[in-house]
Amino acid sequence: MARIQAAYRILADEARTRREQFDQSSLPKIHIGMATCGIASGALETKAAFETALADRGIDAHVHTVGCVGHCYAEPVVVIDYPDSGFPPILYPEVTPGKAKMLVKLFLEEGDPRFEHIMGATVENEMIPSVMEFARFSREKRVVMDRCGRIDPEQIHEYIADGGYGALAKALCGTPEAVIAEIEAAGLRGRGGAGFPTARKWRTARAAKGSDKWVVCNADEGDPGAYMDRTLLESNPHQVIEGMIIAAMAVGASRGLFYVRAEYPLAVRILTAAVEQAREMGFLGADILGSGLDFDIDLFQGSGAFVCGEETALIRSVEGYRGMPRHRPPYPVERGLDGRPTVINNVKTLATVPPIVDKGADWFRGIGTADSPGTAVFSVVGNVTHPGLVEIPMGVTLRELIFDICGGIPNKKKFKAVQIGGPSGGCLSAEFLDTPVDFDALTRVGAMMGSGGMVVMDEDCCMVDVSRFFLDFTQKESCGKCTFCRIGTRHLLDILRRLTRGEGREGDLEQLETLSRAVKQGSLCGLGKTAPNPVLTSLAYFRDEYEAHIKEGRCPGRTCRTLTAFYIDLDKCARGCDACVGCCPVEAVFTTSNRKKGIDQQLCVKCGECMVACPPDYDAVVKISPAALAPVIERPAEKKTEN
Amino acid sequence: MPLPLTAEDRLHLKTLQPQIAASPKGRGQLIPLLQMAQKALGYLPDEALSLVADHLAVTRSEVYGVASFYNQFRFNPPGKNPVKVCMGTACHVRGGEIILENFERKLEIREGETTEDREFSIERVACVGCCALAPVALVGETLHGHMAPSKVEGLVLRVRLEKEKAEREAAHS
Numbered sequence: 001m002a003r004i005q006a007a008y009r010i011l012a013d014e015a016r017t018r019r020e021q022f023d024q025s026s027l028p029k030i031h032i033g034m035a036t037c038g039i040a041s042g043a044l045e046t047k048a049a050f051e052t053a054l055a056d057r058g059i060d061a062h063v064h065t066v067g068c069v070g071h072c073y074a075e076p077v078v079v080i081d082y083p084d085s086g087f088p089p090i091l092y093p094e095v096t097p098g099k100a101k102m103l104v105k106l107f108l109e110e111g112d113p114r115f116e117h118i119m120g121a122t123v124e125n126e127m128i129p130s131v132m133e134f135a136r137f138s139r140e141k142r143v144v145m146d147r148c149g150r151i152d153p154e155q156i157h158e159y160i161a162d163g164g165y166g167a168l169a170k171a172l173c174g175t176p177e178a179v180i181a182e183i184e185a186a187g188l189r190g191r192g193g194a195g196f197p198t199a200r201k202w203r204t205a206r207a208a209k210g211s212d213k214w215v216v217c218n219a220d221e222g223d224p225g226a227y228m229d230r231t232l233l234e235s236n237p238h239q240v241i242e243g244m245i246i247a248a249m250a251v252g253a254s255r256g257l258f259y260v261r262a263e264y265p266l267a268v269r270i271l272t273a274a275v276e277q278a279r280e281m282g283f284l285g286a287d288i289l290g291s292g293l294d295f296d297i298d299l300f301q302g303s304g305a306f307v308c309g310e311e312t313a314l315i316r317s318v319e320g321y322r323g324m325p326r327h328r329p330p331y332p333v334e335r336g337l338d339g340r341p342t343v344i345n346n347v348k349t350l351a352t353v354p355p356i357v358d359k360g361a362d363w364f365r366g367i368g369t370a371d372s373p374g375t376a377v378f379s380v381v382g383n384v385t386h387p388g389l390v391e392i393p394m395g396v397t398l399r400e401l402i403f404d405i406c407g408g409i410p411n412k413k414k415f416k417a418v419q420i421g422g423p424s425g426g427c428l429s430a431e432f433l434d435t436p437v438d439f440d441a442l443t444r445v446g447a448m449m450g451s452g453g454m455v456v457m458d459e460d461c462c463m464v465d466v467s468r469f470f471l472d473f474t475q476k477e478s479c480g481k482c483t484f485c486r487i488g489t490r491h492l493l494d495i496l497r498r499l500t501r502g503e504g505r506e507g508d509l510e511q512l513e514t515l516s517r518a519v520k521q522g523s524l525c526g527l528g529k530t531a532p533n534p535v536l537t538s539l540a541y542f543r544d545e546y547e548a549h550i551k552e553g554r555c556p557g558r559t560c561r562t563l564t565a566f567y568i569d570l571d572k573c574a575r576g577c578d579a580c581v582g583c584c585p586v587e588a589v590f591t592t593s594n595r596k597k598g599i600d601q602q603l604c605v606k607c608g609e610c611m612v613a614c615p616p617d618y619d620a621v622v623k624i625s626p627a628a629l630a631p632v633i634e635r636p637a638e639k640k641t642e643n
Numbered sequence: 644m645p646l647p648l649t650a651e652d653r654l655h656l657k658t659l660q661p662q663i664a665a666s667p668k669g670r671g672q673l674i675p676l677l678q679m680a681q682k683a684l685g686y687l688p689d690e691a692l693s694l695v696a697d698h699l700a701v702t703r704s705e706v707y708g709v710a711s712f713y714n715q716f717r718f719n720p721p722g723k724n725p726v727k728v729c730m731g732t733a734c735h736v737r738g739g740e741i742i743l744e745n746f747e748r749k750l751e752i753r754e755g756e757t758t759e760d761r762e763f764s765i766e767r768v769a770c771v772g773c774c775a776l777a778p779v780a781l782v783g784e785t786l787h788g789h790m791a792p793s794k795v796e797g798l799v800l801r802v803r804l805e806k807e808k809a810e811r812e813a814a815h816s
Contacts, residue, residue, distance in 0.1 A: 040773035040786045072775040224769040225732030262678060262715050263769070303674055303713035304769075320673035322712040381733035381774035388775065419732065455732045469735050479712070583793040585745055605748075607741045607792040 001173045007289045008169035011281055012160055019161035028061040028082035028108050032095075033075065033149055035068035035234040036266050037227075041075035042096065049097035050078075053104035061108060067235020069149030070389030071136065072381075077149075078103075079122055085111050088125040090118055136386050139405045141367060141393045143375045144191075144351045145228075148235035153270050156277040159238040165283055167354035171246045172291040176206065179250040183353065185361035187373045192218060192309070192346030193421065193450040194526070195372070195439035198353075201343060205251040205333040208341035213253035215244055215295075216337065216344045219260040219267070220314060222306035223422030224473060226453035228377045228389050229347040233260065233267040236351075237274035241297065243350030245283060246357060248295040251343050256297035259314055263304055272299055306423070306477035310525045311336075311344040313479065324479045325525035348377060348452075368394030372438035382419075382455040385410045392437065399433040402456055413458035416557075417542070421450025423470045423477075424530035426537030427463060446537040448530070462557030463542040464549055467535045468496040474531040484522030488515055489531055496535070500560040502626075504550030512539060553626040561606040564623055565630035568597050568610075572620035580610035580621065590635050598633035646720055646757065648688060656690055659683045663698050673699060677710055686717045714769075722757045722764035724802050726750070727781040731770030734778040742778050743767060745795040762806070763799070 022029075030050055034043050047063060054061055069077055074093030080103065081089035090113055092103065099117065106112045113128075120131035131137045142148075151158040159165070171179050184199035205213060217240060221229040233240060244256050258275075260268055275297050278284045286294045300318050307313045308323040315337050317323035336342025352374060356364045368374045372394040378401070381387045385407030392401060398418060402408065409415050417427045426447035428435065435441055439449050457466065475489040492515055495508055516532030516539075523529050539546060548554045555563040568580070568589075573596040580597055581589045588603035589610060597620075599610070611621040624630055648656075659680055666676060676698065680691040687710055689703075696706040710716040728734075728743040743765070747753055750763050757764040771779055776788025782798050 036771075037773050037775075040771065040779075041776065041788070072773065075773075075775070222769070224730060224735075225774065227770060227774075301675075301678060303678070303715035305713050317674065317713075318671065320670040320709070322709055379774065381777070382736050387733070422732070453732065455736060457736060461736055466736070469732070585748070585792045585796065605741070605744065605792075607745070608738070609792050612791065613793075 003290045004169055004172045007282070008165065012166065015157035015160035018157050022062065025062065026084055028059075028080065028084075029064055030061055031064045031066050031079040031081070033068050033077045034065040035231055036264075037068055037072050037231070038075050038077065039266070043076040045097045046076045046078065046095050046100050049100035050104060053101045054108075057104060057109055059104065059108050065152055065154075066150060067148045067153045068231045068389070070145060070231070070391070071386070072388035073386045074119065080107060080113075082108060085113070087113050088121040088123050088128060090128060091120055091122050091131055092117055093119045135404045136390075136406065139396075139400070140391050141375050142391050143355050143364075143367065144232065144239075144348050144377055145235075145389065145391045146355070147239065148232065151236065153235050153237055154273055156238060156274065156281060159236065160281075163358070164238055164354075165242055167357040168242050168245055168283065169289060171249055171357050172289055172293065176250045176252065179246060179357065180206065182357060182361050183250075186356045186364040187361075187371075188349065188352060188356060188364070189372060189439060190346055191348035191352065191377075191452075193424070193448060193452075195449060198345065198349055201333055201345075202247065202251050204331070205253075205341050205343045208334045210339075210341050212255060212338075212340050213251060214255050214257060214337045214340055214342040215248045215251065215253045216257045216259055216314070216342055217244055217347060217350055218309065218311070218314060218344050219258060219264075219347045220302045220309045221261060221347075221451065222304070222309050222477070223451035223453045225381060225422055225455055226379050226451040228379055228452055230261075230264050230267050231389055232347055232351055232377075233264070234270055237271050238278065239351045239354055240347055241274060241278050241283070243345075243353035244297065245288065245293075245295055246353050247343060247345060247350060249293050251341075253343065254294055254296075256295060257318065257337070258297060258299045259302050259308075259318065260299060261304060262301035268299065268301060275299065305479070306473070307479045307525065307527050310527060313525065314344065315342065322479065324481045325527075327524065369436065369438050371440055376437055376449065376452065378437075378452045378454045380406045380454045380456065383409055383413065383458040383461070384456040394438040395436045397434050397436050398428070401437060401454075402433070406456075409456065409458050411458075413460065415456070416459050416461055417457045417463060417466075417538075419455040419457065419466065419534070420447040420453070421533075422453040423474045424448060424526065424533055425450045425453075426533045427457075427466065427541065428537065429541040432541075446533065446540065448533070450530075460557050460559065462500075462555050462559035463538040463545045464496065464499050464555070465557070465559050467538050468493065468500055470534040471496055471531070474527060478527060478531070482523045482528055484519045485524075485528030485531065488519035488522070489528070491515055492519070492532065492535060499546065499549045500555075501562045502549065502553045502560070504546075506550070508550060509539065509543070509546055553628075555625045558623050558625045560625075563627055564606060564625040565601060565627035566599055566604060566606060566608070566610060566621055566623055567630040567633070568599055569620045569622050570596050570633070572618050573597055574615075574618050574620070577615065577618065579613040579615060583609045583613040585609065592633060593636055598635065600635055601627075601630065601632075646759075646761070648690070649720075649761075652684060652688065652720070655684045656688075656694070659691065660694060663694050666698070668699060670699065670701070673701070673706065673709055674713075677706070677716060681716060684720075686720045688718070688720075717755075717766075719755065719757050719764065720761060722762050724763050724783045725781075726763055726765045727768045727771075728754075728765065729769075729771045729777070729779040729781075730767040731774060731777070733770075733774035737777040739778040741792055742780055742790045742795065745792045746780070746799075749795055749799050762802070
């Protein structure tokens with residue numbers, strides 16, 4: 001036991017010394033968020049601009065790449081820590097290459113931090129308001145994402161210096177039973193969506209007969225609209241690896257596997273490097289930290305099938321087959337990969353393990369609600385002012401999350417619905433805004449925690465179309481094993497498509513409900529069991545929208561394109577302004593006899609470009625549903641100029 | 644109709660062959676080998692499926708069955724400028740489908756297809772992970788946020804102009 005602690009202390013001391021040297025250096029430090037979202041917003045260009053500007057001006061500074069802080073609306077995010085300037089570390093949002101050059105010149109060279117570009121200071125101080133004054137920062141509670149955006153994910157010593165792998169050393173000093181008991185006391189539930197108690201899974205796996213047990217980290221994040229697992233792996237892979245080693249120790253596994261989507265190339269690269277570093281440091285391999293535990297991790301790149309998030313399908317896929325789920329029992333914890341007992345945990349579940357082991361079950365119980373302790377990570381996107389990743393204690397209400405933390409609905413629009421849990425989840429209307437976010441409360445109202453994707457929709461969204469979108473997805477992703485899922489989702493989709501085209505019939509809604517229930521009952525795995533949820537919840541809470549589509553041929557959100565039309569209000573249209581003509585991708589806008597504009601309804605593809613292009617002074621383009629309400633403006637006959 | 648193999652494809656197949664032969668056998672290798680083949684060629688022509696099938700001693704139809712199950716594998720060569728339109732939930736809510744249609748109309752191919760000159764291909768991808776920039780499309784490696792139908796034409800035109808310019812410069816030198 002003393003041996004384990006001594007082995008860890010050597011590594012920790014060395015890491016801490018390295019980090020302290022960096023922290024105490026008087027050179028300015030520029031921290032740039034470089035996860036996929038940052039790079040997508042141009043962080044690579046920003047970094048290059050910093051480096052060039054520093055070299056041009058002969059300024060010595062550390063450019064430090066970190067992971068993602070979760071504030072996607074503000075990417076690329078840069079923190080400049082320049083102790084000699086007298087200012088605290090400052091966070092700058094949306095740092096373009098131009099802004100980067102300007103900051104190097106004006107702040108690093110001349111000492112002016114350019115207040116107009118600042119979001120806030122990252123620590124409390126007397127001079128600059130701290131970012132903690134924003135709800136987006138202060139209302140979060142970070143357990144899983146605590147170190148994201150603070151450390152360089154490619155440098156293991158930064159994780160160790162921050163206390164990383166300490167939980168592993170602590171766990172190794174005790175018994176596997178003690179670790180499971182601690183997780184059980186903490187009440188940790190699987191973060192993959194279903195909320196199954198993690199300790200119970202581990203205990204069954206521990207008791208299962210058989211050698212060469214597996215621990216698999218499920219990073220097959222397939223929900224279109226959720227990306228927290230990817231961000232976590234890109235920003236702090238070692239916390240997940242540490243959780244995995246602790247899980248291996250607890251269940252007695254000797255082999256580990258990361259099942260990561262091949263669509264996440266950056267996560268794959270960072271993870272591969274992280275596993276390699278952990279092996280070099282002796283956290284993986286034979287006799288980990290001198291404890292006698294042997295465990296190593298491989299990486300498998302999932303090839304993009306949504307159903308492979310289901311554990312038995314995931315196993316089939318690793319074994320080289322079509323990823324189709326099978327009957328349970330036997331559960332994978334008894335017979336899984338290669339027929340060996342296999343624990344499959346989500347990325348966030350594993351990342352929650354080290355903090356629990358480190359700080360204890362009581363600390364964890366202090367966050368969240370009695371039945372769902374801890375935090376939840378959501379990717380809040382759609383029509384919301386501050387989209388991004390948000391980690392909140394369980395039990396916070398949807399209203400607080402959407403309006404207080406994420407800034408509410410932009411463009412003075414009204415809130416209509418929030419879709420939680422992706423294709424398996426449900427759409428909730430405004431009356432459910434006071435629902436607390438936890439596993440059970442969300443399931444009670446027909447949604448589910450699911451992947452943690454949360455899409456906020458304003459008044460211009462059509463709920464029928466959103467259902468169609470999700471069914472389109474699940475229908476494509478159904479593996480085809482169960483008839484009800486394979487054919488039932490197809491029929492659901494056909495009906496929904498008809499509705500969005502205005503060809504709905506009497507009795508369609510009843511049929512949707514009957515079919516949905518049948519698909520739920522007749523499917524083996526979670527995909528089919530939950531696929532009708534978007535339809536059922538939107539039918540329950542937005543039935544009037546469905547009825548408007550059928551009875552009036554009207555789309556209340558004015559989204560379904562067959563049911564809407566654009567026309568130009570001739571009283572408002574300005575003569576000679578050709579903005580709408582130029583932007584139309586299909587040349588549907590024509591000039592009428594008095595030089596005002598009209599839209600050819602036969603050609604119009606209803607993209608809405610002319611509405612955006614029309615100067616606000618005129619605001620002449622009108623969108624209307626049903627389409628028949630649009631006044632007909634005849635296209636004047638082509639003037640023959642030649643021949 | 645699948646597009647015929649190019650000389651380049653044949654070259655890649657030739658280098659792929661020994662790599663596959665040197666890989667371990669066993670059913671669990673099937674997906675990693677398909678990934679290796681797709682990485683080399685950019686797609687999986689029949690010839691590549693055969694290589695994998697022969698190496699693992701499984702039938703070609705079995706290999707095709709597995710490959711066609713997963714979204715990652717493609718059987719059409721990607722264009723030099725693959726257009727990927729994000730179809731994540733956030734992009735859908737903000738009109739991603741309209742963007743996709745515009746690319747289809749401008750390039751005169753459907754999603755999943757490649758133009759005859761192999762310059763462009765269109766595919767729909769699930770969330771690219773920058774929902775704050777929705778709707779989003781990738782042309783080649785470059786991400787374009789806040790897409791609009793009127794931007795589509797410009798993007799396609801830009802790629803074509805750059806190609807012409809490169810050809811002109813090559814002709815001059």
